[in-house]
Each structure stands twice: as structure tokens, then as C-alpha cells.
Amino acid sequence: MSVEDLATIRYLTTTSFGFGASALLGEVLTELGIVRPLVVTDPGVRAAGIADRVVADAEVTWFDRTPPNPTEAAVLEATEMFRVAGCDGIVAIGGGSSIDLAKGVALIATHPAPLVDYAAVNGGVERITARVARTVAIPTTAGTGSEVGRAAMINVGGRKLDFMSPHLFPARALCDPALTLDLPPFLTAATGMDALTHCLETYLSPLVNPPAEAIALDGVRRATRWIERATTDGHDREARWNMMMASTEGALTFQKGLGAVHAMAHPLGALEGLPLHHGTLNAVLLPAVLRFNEPAAPEKLAQLRQVVGAEGDLGSWVAGLIARLGLPSGLAAMGVPADVLPRIAAEAERDPATETNARPATRADYEELLRFSMAS
Numbered sequence: 476m477s478v479e480d481l482a483t484i485r486y487l488t489t490t491s492f493g494f495g496a497s498a499l500l501g502e503v504l505t506e507l508g509i510v511r512p513l514v515v516t517d518p519g520v521r522a523a524g525i526a527d528r529v530v531a532d533a534e535v536t537w538f539d540r541t542p543p544n545p546t547e548a549a550v551l552e553a554t555e556m557f558r559v560a561g562c563d564g565i566v567a568i569g570g571g572s573s574i575d576l577a578k579g580v581a582l583i584a585t586h587p588a589p590l591v592d593y594a595a596v597n598g599g600v601e602r603i604t605a606r607v608a609r610t611v612a613i614p615t616t617a618g619t620g621s622e623v624g625r626a627a628m629i630n631v632g633g634r635k636l637d638f639m640s641p642h643l644f645p646a647r648a649l650c651d652p653a654l655t656l657d658l659p660p661f662l663t664a665a666t667g668m669d670a671l672t673h674c675l676e677t678y679l680s681p682l683v684n685p686p687a688e689a690i691a692l693d694g695v696r697r698a699t700r701w702i703e704r705a706t707t708d709g710h711d712r713e714a715r716w717n718m719m720m721a722s723t724e725g726a727l728t729f730q731k732g733l734g735a736v737h738a739m740a741h742p743l744g745a746l747e748g749l750p751l752h753h754g755t756l757n758a759v760l761l762p763a764v765l766r767f768n769e770p771a772a773p774e775k776l777a778q779l780r781q782v783v784g785a786e787g788d789l790g791s792w793v794a795g796l797i798a799r800l801g802l803p804s805g806l807a808a809m810g811v812p813a814d815v816l817p818r819i820a821a822e823a824e825r826d827p828a829t830e831t832n833a834r835p836a837t838r839a840d841y842e843e844l845l846r847f848s849m850a851s
């Protein structure tokens with residue numbers, strides 16, 4: 476860190492956090508002046524009755540077909556429903572996919588097509604204006620923290636693209652840990668590892684933002700302390716509260732930039748015919764990246780080891796945690812074929828998250844990290 480660098484520090488979304496927060500939806504919609512909301516959710520959350528319980532008797536239009544990784548086709552389908560029903564705002568109820576898809580709708584329902592023009596890699600950040608439709612985000616997992624984030628990951632033409640703008644922050648977030656009580660163990664562990672990865676990668680990012688680093692450390696402390704309890708006993712309210720807080724903190728902090736784990740998880744998550752879970756990908760990629768970053772940030776890694784109580788290197792500690800959580804031991808176990816690795820490495824090098832990795836990573840570095848992560 477240098478005192479000569481300019482820091483950008485942004486905390487915008489008003490968040491109501493705690494058991495019962497989702498019951499504030501009606502009040503919040505009135506406050507925002509939204510009378511005809513489009514509710515964006517996924518088939519699982521709808522089938523479990525969670526979304527209907529949150530919406531209660533409010534009059535809404537439903538889009539409940541969010542795919543596991545949001546695609547442009549799904550965004551356009553939901554946007555059509557938004558237009559036909561004359562909607563004036565969006566309520567996203569679900570995991571990161573539903574919230575990201577909602578951000579895509581909020582954007583393209585109010586801006587000229589095509590969606591791809593607004594991707595960060597295409598210079599889209601400047602094109603996204605205050606016209607973006609207002610969104611109330613209600614997470615049902617504790618992982619992405621997308622409810623307080625300014626980014627959406629959407630698969631456009633086989634590439635997972637990052638859409639980023641301060642205008643994409645949801646207008647309000649209602650974080651209700653009660654909605655996560657019945658999340659199955661595997662999803663609890665995988666999404667929780669996403670939250671932990673956000674905190675770890677952000678803390679190690681070289682950009683200057685001390686408040687973000689303080690939030691990241693608190694998130695690491697909560698996630699590592701509670702993830703096993705939340706996974707083994709889903710109805711532990713204290714564990715669920717802390718994991719949701721770690722998730723929200725992860726997204727509050729990651730404006731400071733992510734790193735090599737996310738740079739590889741993004742192209743891997745876009746592999747056709749292989750719907751790989753983002754959090755699980757992060758989990759299996761973490762040990763190799765933490766070891767790779769060690770020489771570039773020895774003091775920060777020492778601090779992290781202290782926070783989690785690791786004896787040896789942090790990569791090995793994380794690998795142990797992943798095994799205890801019952802997550803896959805590597806990319807090979809997730810079904811990733813070795814022949815895609817060179818292409819993934821090339822895409823990882825181009826991913827915006829690469830720029831803020833603690834240690835500069837080349838395409839060759841990425842190939843090595845990926846090979847190592849096949850079985851870590």
C-alpha cells in the first residue's frame with residue numbers, strides 16, 4: 476500500500492439485516508414507490524415456497540425460471556415480462572443467480588439493446604446510467620452477497636461477462652437468515668466458501684481501501700468460525716446469522732477487487748454442458764492460489780493465518796476445511812476435463828479479477844494453478 480494512491484470507497488445499499496427482515500418487503504416497496512414489481516426467482520426457491528411466503532399477498536408478476544448461471548436469454552425473457560406487465564421495479568428473491576439476473580433486467584429494460592454493450596470488458600461501465608430500474612434484493616443463500624454488490628455476472632454467448640456500475644447496486648437489501656435455514660448442507664458449504672473467498676481475495680488485493688480490508692477480515696473470522704456449524708446443523712440460527720453477515724461483508728468488501736481464484740472460476744463457470752457451482756469452484760481453486768500469492772503478501776497472509784488459527788500455510792488449512800465440509804477435492808472430481816485448461820488459462824488472464832490479484836499472474840501461471848487444482 477502507498478499513501479500516494481487514491482482510494483475509492485463506496486457503501487451505498489440500505490440494508491435491513493436480521494431474522495424477519497424479509498417481512499419488511501411491503502413497507503420497502505411503498506417507500507420506494509414501486510407498485511408493479513417483477514419478482515425474479517428460480518424454480519427451486521419457488522417450489523420450496525420461500526418466494527411466495529416473502530411476497531405474501533402483494534400483487535406481482537413472476538419470473539421464476541432463473542437458470543443456475545444467469546444467461547442473456549433468461550435476462551431477455553424476464554425483460555419481456557417486465558415490459559408486458561408494465562412493471563416499475565424488481566424484487567429479486569434467491570441466490571446470486573436470481574439477483575444478478577434481476578440486475579440484468581433492471582439494466583436492459585431501461586437502456587437500448589444489446590446487453591453485451593454494457594459488459595465491463597466492452598467499456599460498458601460508462602454506458603450504465605441512473606435510469607436502471609430499482610431493485611429490492613432478498614438473498615436466500617449466504618454466499619455471493621450480490622444484494623449489496625454493484626456487479627452482475629451474466630453468460631453472453633458462452634462467456635461469463637461482468638456488468639458493473641454504481642447504478643446496479645440494489646436500492647434496498649433485506650437480509651433474512653431465516654430464509655437460509657433449510658438450505659441443504661452442500662449448498663451451504665459451497666456458497667459459504669464463495670463468501671470466504673470474496674473476503675480472502677479482497678483482503679489480499681493490492682488496492683488501497685482500509686475500510687474494505689477491515690470488513691474482509693471480519694468476514695474471514697465469521698465465515699471460518701461458523702461455516703462448519705451451518706453446514707452440519709442448518710437450523711443453528713447463530714451460524715446462519717453469521718454466515719449471512721459474512722456473505723454481505725464479502726460483497727461490501729469486494730469493490731476492492733478480487734483475484735486469481737475468481738479469474739479462473741468465471742471461465743470455468745461458463746463451460747458449456749457442465750454447470751459448475753461458482754462457490755465450489757472457488758473452494759477447490761483457493762489452496763493453489765493462496766500458496767501462489769504467499770511471496771507477494773507475506774504479512775497479510777500471516778495476519779490471515781492468525782485470524783483463522785492456522786498452524787501451517789493457509790492453502791493447506793483451506794484444503795483441510797474443504798475436506799471437512801465434504802466438498803470435491805479438485806476440478807477433476809467436478810468433471811472438468813484437462814484439455815480445456817489452456818483455454819481457461821487464457822480467459823483467466825483476460826478476466827478483470829486478474830488485475831487485483833496479490834501477485835501478477837500470467838497465462839502460464841494460470842495453467843499451472845489449474846493443473847495443480849485438478850486434484851488439490
Ligand SMILES: [Zn+2]
Pocket residue numbers: 619669673737753757
Ligand atoms: Zn464469487
